[in-house]
Amino acid sequence: MALPVWVPAVSPPPARPPAPAPEPEWLDLELEGQEEFTVLEAPSPLAAIGIVYAWIGNQGEAECRAGFKWADIPNLFWNRLIPYMGDAEWKPPIPKYGPKGKALKLVVVGENAKLSLSLAYVIKIEG
Numbered sequence: 251m252a253l254p255v256w257v258p259a260v261s262p263p264p265a266r267p268p269a270p271a272p273e274p275e276w277l278d279l280e281l282e283g284q285e286e287f288t289v290l291e292a293p294s295p296l297a298a299i300g301i302v303y304a305w306i307g308n309q310g311e312a313e314c315r316a317g318f319k320w321a322d323i324p325n326l327f328w329n330r331l332i333p334y335m336g337d338a339e340w341k342p343p344i345p346k347y348g349p350k351g352k353a354l355k356l357v358v359v360g361e362n363a364k365l366s367l368s369l370a371y372v373i374k375i376e377g
Contacts, residue, residue, distance in 0.1 A: 274302040274370040281358065281365045284314075288321070289369065290354040296375050299354050300345030303370035304328070307337040314360025321353040332365070345372055 281287050290299055306316050316338070317329030327346070330338040348354060358365060 272372045272374075274372050277367075277369045277371065279367045279369075281356065281367060282363065284358055284360055284363055286319075287356045287358065288353050289318075289356050289367065290371060292348075292351045292353060293373060294375065295351035298347045298350050298374045298376070299352075300347040300372045300374060301340075301342065301354070301369065302345050302372060303368075304340045305337060305368040306330070306332055306339075307366040308332040308334060308364070309366065310334070310360065310364040311362045312360060314358060314363040314365070316356060316358050316363075316365060319355050319357060320348040321355055323349070323352070326357060347374060350376065 277290065279287075279289065292299055301318070304318070308314060311334070313331060313333045313336075315329065315331050317326035319326045328340050330340075332338050354371075356367065
């Protein structure tokens with residue numbers, strides 16, 4: 251006696267290929283002084299900023315400390331001591347996204363700080 255063959259009544263939808271990753275945009279800034287700089291504002295309350303690559307060069311008169319944070323969140327991430335005439339580089343394995351609608355800030359601590367910042371970022375808008 252043959253066993254009945256099970257046939258699904260509905261077939262699953264065809265698999266969709268993943269959406270291509272957005273091409274990062276570049277931002278280059280020269281920053282002077284010891285303060286909290288707003289590097290990038292979220293374009294809308296539903297947009298999240300993702301860091302793909304960051305490079306900071308120190309052209310000041312002494313070493314300084316720099317770290318990124320999201321607006322209204324006190325914790326720093328990627329907090330580095332940058333030597334005099336030195337640099338620091340960060341390339342996370344996947345983009346580091348912040349909360350929706352929050353600006354990206356760079357906190358700089360050090361007298362007479364003079365920094366060059368190159369940042370590759372993507373914007374993700376969720377509905």
